Amino acid sequence: MSETTFNIVVLGGDGIGPEVMDETVRLLSSLESHLDRVSFQFDEHDVGVGQYLKSGNALPDSAFAACRRCDAVLLGAMGLPNVRYPDGKEIAPQLDLREQLGLYGGVRPIQLFHENDTPLKGYGSGEIDFVLVRESTEGLFAGRESILDPDANEATNILKITREGAERVCRLAFELARERGKEKKVSLIDKANVLSSMVFFRKIFDEVAESFPDITADHVYVDATALFLVRNPQQFDVMVTENMFGDILSDLAAGLVGGMGMAPSGDIGADAAVFQPSHGSAPDIAGKGIANPIAMILSSAMMLDWLRHPQTIQAAKAIREGLTEVLSDPFSRTADMGGKMSTSEMAGAIEAAAVRILSSKQAVV
Numbered sequence: 449m450s451e452t453t454f455n456i457v458v459l460g461g462d463g464i465g466p467e468v469m470d471e472t473v474r475l476l477s478s479l480e481s482h483l484d485r486v487s488f489q490f491d492e493h494d495v496g497v498g499q500y501l502k503s504g505n506a507l508p509d510s511a512f513a514a515c516r517r518c519d520a521v522l523l524g525a526m527g528l529p530n531v532r533y534p535d536g537k538e539i540a541p542q543l544d545l546r547e548q549l550g551l552y553g554g555v556r557p558i559q560l561f562h563e564n565d566t567p568l569k570g571y572g573s574g575e576i577d578f579v580l581v582r583e584s585t586e587g588l589f590a591g592r593e594s595i596l597d598p599d600a601n602e603a604t605n606i607l608k609i610t611r612e613g614a615e616r617v618c619r620l621a622f623e624l625a626r627e628r629g630k631e632k633k634v635s636l637i638d639k640a641n642v643l644s645s646m647v648f649f650r651k652i653f654d655e656v657a658e659s660f661p662d663i664t665a666d667h668v669y670v671d672a673t674a675l676f677l678v679r680n681p682q683q684f685d686v687m688v689t690e691n692m693f694g695d696i697l698s699d700l701a702a703g704l705v706g707g708m709g710m711a712p713s714g715d716i717g718a719d720a721a722v723f724q725p726s727h728g729s730a731p732d733i734a735g736k737g738i739a740n741p742i743a744m745i746l747s748s749a750m751m752l753d754w755l756r757h758p759q760t761i762q763a764a765k766a767i768r769e770g771l772t773e774v775l776s777d778p779f780s781r782t783a784d785m786g787g788k789m790s791t792s793e794m795a796g797a798i799e800a801a802a803v804r805i806l807s808s809k810q811a812v813v
């Protein structure tokens with residue numbers, strides 16, 4: 449069999465982005481040496497606020513072109529609250545990337561690894577396990593380019609739902625529920641009792657649901673969802689929602705399993721994908737070596753699954769099993785989760801466990 453090389457663009461970005469990215473690339477390189485005829489070619493680019501201050505462009509054309517041609521993109525975090533465009537908005541090239549690469553589906557798995565990490569009572573490892581799919585190219589974020597007139601007496605943003613946008617993200621959610629094979633349920637999170645855009649979203653969701661007769665489909669209002677997530681997160685398998693609702697609910701959901709440091713994500717398009725933690729650049733802890741690398745590492749495991757090669761899928765499994773093993777010791781935690789481990793100690797522990805698990809599996813094969 450011939451060698452398969454995956455070309456992976458690496459965008460560390462700003463704040464804690466490069467810190468968690470360096471650890472993740474090191475872990476992937478260690479796993480690579482235990483894979484059979486599969487290799488990774490990492491292609492690093494300097495993007496984000498640092499790049500904006502140097503060149504005036506946070507996402508240079510060469511970086512964007514590399515993202516277009518590669519197999520997958522790993523992104524740390526971009527943006528810093530104190531560096532803004534002249535119109536006052538934060539520098540957020542990750543949003544440009546989403547729009548320009550057509551990354552319509554923000555897939556955010558929420559999984560509890562240890563009972564100590566949830567504020568909810570009575571939930572153990574694996575007992576909180578659902579996926580939130582956030583529409584990522586339109587919704588209320590469609591108005592983000594509008595400029596505020598400083599003399600205005602009112603301001604308006606449009607919530608845009610298109611047939612194409614709604615159809616493709618709903619289909620992605622149903623396919624995911626089928627692939628997960630758990631409860632096989634997709635919940636549309638909407639506000640169809642108030643907004644006509646949401647009535648439209650629901651109509652399209654119902655049409656898509658008809659092509660997935662093996663999957664249960666239901667609708668839950670977004671406000672009720674906030675309550676149900678805290679009361680009974682087990683009622684959800686896959687949920688799909690518009691951009692802003694998804695932005696808010698994914699932070700709430702991350703809080704159920706240990707916080708932003710535990711929440712990975714994949715921004716999926718028809719022919720491109722960017723994998724990044726759900727958290728931002730966390731400037732308050734940047735440069736201290738204490739950021740939790742787990743969200744970034746789990747995002748890289750999502751990438752390995754998405755590459756759909758039996759060897760990379762095996763590596764993704766080893767990462768998750770290695771992480772489960774590390775977190776089974778309640779003292780193995782970074783500061784955000786009440787522990788004392790540094791970024792590199794946590795990543796190193798996961799790396800050692802994942803490499804051991806992968807090499808023992810490869811030996812059996």
Ligand code: ATP
Pocket residue numbers: 464527708709726727728729730731732733738739740741743784
């Ligand atoms: P954005 O809007 O860009 O998503 P945000 O304003 O939601 O960013 P984050 O950068 O995600 O903010 O940080 C929110 C809080 O969570 C901060 O206090 C930060 O220190 C903490 N935090 C985020 N990610 C991590 C991490 N990986 N490890 C430890 N703490 C984190």
